[in-house]
Amino acid sequence: MQTLEDFQILHKYEKTPELTFIQKAKAAIPGISVSQTFLSIFPFLGWMRQYKFKEYIVDDVVIGCTIGIMHIPQGLAAAILAGVPPVVGLYMASFPSIIYALMSTSKHISIGTIAIICIMVKPIVSLHAKPETVDSNFEKPPDLTWSEAIFKPENAELTSVQVATAVCFAVGVWQLLMGVFRLGIVSVILSDALVSGFSTAGATHIFSSQLGNLLGIEIAKHSSNFKVLLIFRDAVLNILTMNLVSFALSMSVMAVLITYSEVLKPRLEKVFRFPIPVEMFCIIICTLLSMAFDLENKYGVKCFGTIPRGVPAPSLPAFWFVPQIALQSLPIAIVGYAITISVATILAKKSKYEIRPNQEFLAYGCCNIFASFFSCIPVAGSISRSIVQHKVGGKTQIVSFVSCAFVLLVLVAIGPFFEPLPSCVLAAILIVTLKGIMWQVKDFPGIYRRSKSDGIVWMGTFFVAICWDTDYGLAAGLILSTFSVILHGQKLNICVLGRVPRIDTYLDKRYYSAAEEIPGVKIIYISGSLHFASKGQMVKKCTEIVNIRNQQLGVVKNDVEHEFTKDVIIDLSGVYFIDPSATDALKSLREDIQHFLNGSLYLANCPPMIQESLIRYKFFGPDCHINDCAFPTINDAVLFIQSSAAVRSDSQTNKVNILY
Numbered sequence: 001m002q003t004l005e006d007f008q009i010l011h012k013y014e015k016t017p018e019l020t021f022i023q024k025a026k027a028a029i030p031g032i033s034v035s036q037t038f039l040s041i042f043p044f045l046g047w048m049r050q051y052k053f054k055e056y057i058v059d060d061v062v063i064g065c066t067i068g069i070m071h072i073p074q075g076l077a078a079a080i081l082a083g084v085p086p087v088v089g090l091y092m093a094s095f096p097s098i099i100y101a102l103m104s105t106s107k108h109i110s111i112g113t114i115a116i117i118c119i120m121v122k123p124i125v126s127l128h129a130k131p132e133t134v135d136s137n138f139e140k141p142p143d144l145t146w147s148e149a150i151f152k153p154e155n156a157e158l159t160s161v162q163v164a165t166a167v168c169f170a171v172g173v174w175q176l177l178m179g180v181f182r183l184g185i186v187s188v189i190l191s192d193a194l195v196s197g198f199s200t201a202g203a204t205h206i207f208s209s210q211l212g213n214l215l216g217i218e219i220a221k222h223s224s225n226f227k228v229l230l231i232f233r234d235a236v237l238n239i240l241t242m243n244l245v246s247f248a249l250s251m252s253v254m255a256v257l258i259t260y261s262e263v264l265k266p267r268l269e270k271v272f273r274f275p276i277p278v279e280m281f282c283i284i285i286c287t288l289l290s291m292a293f294d295l296e297n298k299y300g301v302k303c304f305g306t307i308p309r310g311v312p313a314p315s316l317p318a319f320w321f322v323p324q325i326a327l328q329s330l331p332i333a334i335v336g337y338a339i340t341i342s343v344a345t346i347l348a349k350k351s352k353y354e355i356r357p358n359q360e361f362l363a364y365g366c367c368n369i370f371a372s373f374f375s376c377i378p379v380a381g382s383i384s385r386s387i388v389q390h391k392v393g394g395k396t397q398i399v400s401f402v403s404c405a406f407v408l409l410v411l412v413a414i415g416p417f418f419e420p421l422p423s424c425v426l427a428a429i430l431i432v433t434l435k436g437i438m439w440q441v442k443d444f445p446g447i448y449r450r451s452k453s454d455g456i457v458w459m460g461t462f463f464v465a466i467c468w469d470t471d472y473g474l475a476a477g478l479i480l481s482t483f484s485v486i487l488h489g490q491k492l493n494i495c496v497l498g499r500v501p502r503i504d505t506y507l508d509k510r511y512y513s514a515a516e517e518i519p520g521v522k523i524i525y526i527s528g529s530l531h532f533a534s535k536g537q538m539v540k541k542c543t544e545i546v547n548i549r550n551q552q553l554g555v556v557k558n559d560v561e562h563e564f565t566k567d568v569i570i571d572l573s574g575v576y577f578i579d580p581s582a583t584d585a586l587k588s589l590r591e592d593i594q595h596f597l598n599g600s601l602y603l604a605n606c607p608p609m610i611q612e613s614l615i616r617y618k619f620f621g622p623d624c625h626i627n628d629c630a631f632p633t634i635n636d637a638v639l640f641i642q643s644s645a646a647v648r649s650d651s652q653t654n655k656v657n658i659l660y
Contacts (some may be wrong), residue, residue: 003555041103041104064394070279074433075093078114082121083125084125084292084603087158087415092379093407096376099370105363107396110399111476113460114336114382116202117332124166124325129159150319152320165376193455197471198335200462203437205228215242215424216245217242257278278592286422306419338531340381464476491528492530492538494525494542495508497509526575530577538585567593569637573607582615601629
């Protein structure tokens with residue numbers, strides 16, 4: 001038998017030193033040089049020195065042009081979702097990419113438009129912007145002076161682009177602050193079930209928002225609850241007013257894209273190294289058809305309208321408006337980061353390099369702040385473009401520089417070419433792109449069967465987002481996820497252990513029938529976190545196992561040799577946290593065992609961190625020395641109990657002999 005002190009001496013146990021707040025702060029801020037700090041903030045300077053120009057440059061340039069081509073249809077389509085002119089999607093594909101390429105630790109993320117972020121921005125734009133500017137053609141908002149940007153002018157009205165750029169600035173500030181305070185771990189609050197339910201609801205919102213363009217019918221704008229359902233209702237009621245040309249165009253584009261992705265793409269990938277930009281071909285062909293047949297004037301097909309040529313000059317966002325939308329921007333900042341970092345982590349693992357989550361927060365923050373000065377809405381990493389960039393062999397973020405230059409060339413040279421493009425074409429492209437996300441709804445039964453709590457989070461997020469709005473859906477998902485974590489955190493695994501004869505191994509009696517209880521001793525295993533919320537469950541379960549009250553009344557006997565339980569051993573090997581409240585509950589349990597059973601409570605397999613906490617919370621005292629009630633193993637505790645019982649038995653025998 002080994003005491004706990006003997007065990008610690010034998011294995012050279014060293015107590016963890018207690019640090020003061022100042023010492024902890026110094027440890028959190030490592031001493032690094034200015035040059036190291038600069039390289040940490042701008043990883044571009046590090047990998048650029050090791051760039052193998054001859055090996056990488058051709059691939060990076062070709063892939064950069066490919067990603068630039070993908071930016072055009074995706075940017076034009078996604079910008080519409082945010083209630084801003086389509087050309088803003090091209091701005092988002094250019095300016096933010098420069099900052100991200102300089103500051104990111106990822107080699108494969110393609111920054112720019114992302115549908116989920118755009119659909120989250122739309123309610124803010126619709127609520128605060130002048131109605132006539134939402135979904136309208138691009139008109140450069142008037143440049144604000146510093147005084148107008150900082151102090152709210154009288155009777156100030158903001159355009160959709162000005163509201164969106166203010167949201168972009170607010171999102172950037174949130175992300176920058178989270179990066180400075182090293183809150184990269186914040187993305188863990190978004191569980192897979194929450195993201196799946198939220199993205200499915202977001203895709204449904206996007207589909208409903210594009211029904212009017214897809215069918216060529218006028219659908220009233222709804223800002224009330226159940227707006228998705230109201231849009232579907234209006235579409236059914238107005239189906240007879242459908243523009244047949246718009247409907248035929250959109251169905252043709254969808255048929256081409258679905259046929260390509262489902263039938264041709266898997267075969268062509270074996271032949272061609274780079275993806276074929278089918279979406280871009282559809283846009284060019286439909287634009288030429290619109291020009292040739294004058295679809296807008298002759299057939300009433302809704303087209304893009306004016307697209308300005310050139311690069312927008314930098315302008316100040318409305319800083320005075322930022323506090324009003326700060327809270328609404330926080331979920332956008334978190335969701336954008338969570339989606340991007342998850343894709344970046346997956347691609348980094350495949351290519352065997354490291355992602356720094358806090359640096360990514362800094363990169364996204366600076367990206368959005370910089371973008372807000374160039375008429376952009378919040379940006380994030382695109383899943384589809386990033387996967388393509390990785391799959392076809394992109395080596396570094398030089399790809400982002402090239403794609404940025406390609407999009408700028410489009411803006412300067414051929415932007416007006418897309419003015420006759422029918423809106424129904426982009427709606428079709430957008431819906432086909434989101435087909436996979438919308439079909440996530442079929443995963444719900446499997447999620448629910450696997451975990452009921454995940455199923456509730458998924459359905460709660462989806463239902464609230466559909467019936468109300470995406471912001472409310474995200475909030476509902478966060479609340480349900482937090483509630484689920486709290487419930488699981490309260491649950492403890494408490495069971496009775498028995499000893500397997502001849503090998504002194506202790507196993508759960510529920511699963512191992514060979515395990516036998518030791519007469520007069522209950523061995524209880526506890527796993528989980530012991531705190532104020534779970535202490536009641538611990539005391540109740542342990543009391544039921546030992547039958548303390550009934551044994552005092554002589555009602556219930558132990559099953560082993562019909563003897564009452566006297567001593568209790570608690571195996572704490574599965575406990576990873578204990579607080580003062582739970583420690584007090586253990587003290588009360590020990591006192592009940594002493595009072596009602598005339599026995600003792602022993603601890604075994606106590607992890608060093610839990611042991612230090614018990615010492616700090618005064619669990620051990622004059623009447624309970626650590627060597628007499630805490631042991632390194634269960635077997636040591638059993639041997640101590642048996643030796644103590646033998647000593648008591650010899651003492652009683654000697655007393656009897658003396659009397660006689």
